[in-house]
Structures are given as C-alpha cells and as structure tokens.
Amino acid sequence: MAEIKFKLPNTIRVKLNTSCQYKCKFCHQEGDVESGDINHFELASALKFLKDDLEIKRVHFTGGEPTLYGDFINILENCKQNNLDCALTTNGQFDINKLPELIKAGLGSINFSLHAMDVYSFLKTQNFNGQIKEASAWANDCLQRTLQNIIIANTMLPTKVNCVVGSEFISSEEVLHFCIKNNLKLRLLNSLELGKEAVDNIERLIKKNDATMDGHEVTFLSSSHRLDYKIGSYEFGVKCIRSFYLQSICQDCDLRKQGKCLECFYGLRLEGSPLKVRLCLSKNEKPFVQSFDEFIKSKEYQEIKDIYNSVKNYLCHDAS
Secondary structure: OOEEEEEOOOEEEEEOOOOOOOOEOOOOHHHOOOOOOOOHHHHHHHHHHHHHHHOOOEEEEEOOOHHHOOOHHHHHHHHHHOOOEEEEEEOOOOOHHHHHHHHHHOEEEEEEEOOOOOHHHHHHOEOOOOOHHHHHHHHHHHHHHHHHHHHHHOOOOOEEEEEEEOOOOHHHHHHHHHHHHOOOEEEEEEOHHHOHHHHHHHHHHHHHOOOEEEEEEEEOOOOEEEEEEEEOOEEEEEEEEOOOOOHHHHOOOHHHHOOOOOOOOOOOEEEOOOOEEEOOOOOOOOOOEEEHHHHOOOHHHHHHHHHHHHHHHHHHHHHO
C-alpha cells in the first residue's frame, strides 16, 4: 500500500504579472488575465506579515511569465533576507545566462512548463492566428530553447517539468519519456476545464507505461494533493484536486452547487497593484478577491487561521 503523507500549507502563490510569450489554451492566468504587475513594495510587506502570522515558508512565483517581471531580482533578494524559500514556474523562454543571477538572489527551485515535444503538438496548445510557416518556425524555436534550458537548469538547481494533460495523452507521454531519459522530475496536471476527460487520459498514460503508485501526499487546508508513481526506478507525480472547500466563501457558491467548480479551495494567491488576495480561481468579485488589508481582517482569513492552528496542533500532538 502506498504511504500517505500529510503536510501543512506553508507555500503561497504570487502572480507577478500577466505578460507571457505564449497563449496556452488551458492557461487560467491564476484567475485574472487583467490583474497586471504586482506591487513590489506591497508584496514585501505582505509576505513578511504572512510569514509571521501564518508561518508561510515558501513563495511560488507564477504569472504570466514571471521572468518578464522587471523587479524579480529585488523580490527574490527580499525573500532571501526574510528566510523565505523561492520557487518559479516558467515557460523556459528566458535567457539561461541570467539563471545564476536569479539563484544568487534567492531562487531555490524552478519548474518548467512543457506540454509537447513536437511543433505540431505544441501549436495545438496555443491560440495562434499567424501563418503556418511563421507559426512552425516560432514553435520550433520555443521548444528548442525550453528543452535546452531545462537540461542546463537541472545542473544548477532543483528542476521539475510540469506537463498539462488535455484531450490526448501522446504528447504527455513523449514529455514523460524525455524526463525519464534525462532523469528529470515530472509532475502531470490535468487540464481543469476538460475535467474527467483529462483525468482519464492521465490514467491511460499511467496504465500504458505500467506505472505503479508509490506514495500519496495531501496538503491540509487545500484542494491540492499529489499521487506519486514509479516506472522501474523512475519516479514522477500527478497533481490532483480533492473536494476541500473554505466554508466562508464556498458554502453558498452557485458554481459548487451546479458542479462547475474547477478547483475548490486551492489556497492563497497574491496579485495586482494595489495588492489583492485571491481565494477563488473562477470569481473576481468580493469576497473571492479582496485587497490585502481587507483580507487580513476578514472572516475568510480567520477561518483559514483557525483551521491551520487546529491542524498544526493535531499534527504536533500526534507526533509527540
């Protein structure tokens, strides 16, 4: 039987910007395509507060494409000064020669989004309106740059590949084999909008490659959990969504009642300027999105703190 591990939600997602070189069909832009760039100074203050009040230990930077954010180095340095671990999800189109500077500033790990290994499959993931000849040349350049950057980054810091599985699993299987060949960590994610179709394709991929479940990690206070699999000695993960809801915002939600909720309650996201806290991927009004100052005084934050402290006390008591 696979071992089940439980962990506290010590990571917060920070959306730095909305700018990106890609137009992936499944990208949800962390809930808002128009949130814009985050305010560096407001973010620094908010992270310090959450570190002290909610024991946040890790910051995961997303976007858009985070490496396009102008003050990224300053933000990393500030996190490092406050003993916060930093992770990044990137499309891999940045100048790899800048990676040592990011590491020195405080970047501790990096995730590359890689959803296909060939030009045609890559273009199927994009909302591309150009000529096919132009599109093919662009797609080939993008793929080659990402693949090269993944290999180089893996020699410099902990590196992982994220692959979204959609309406077919052949592209994801090719990414899996690339990761096996290069001994790269891999995490498969289902396209949220495709729902069961994407989940079924992940299961087909697992069955076809004779993968066996080796572990299960559940994050408290979050809908996120991960199933770990093995193919021989190679290990990879599958990110899943479970039915966890924050009652203060989810109890009377129409999307939940209609069975259309994509993510349940995943966790805290910071975005925009003025700085906002996002509690829901699908809704942009209050209380699902609040200013940071409003949020830390809200019933939603109190519920989060109450659950966190209860779980922490339980785990500490169990460990003793």
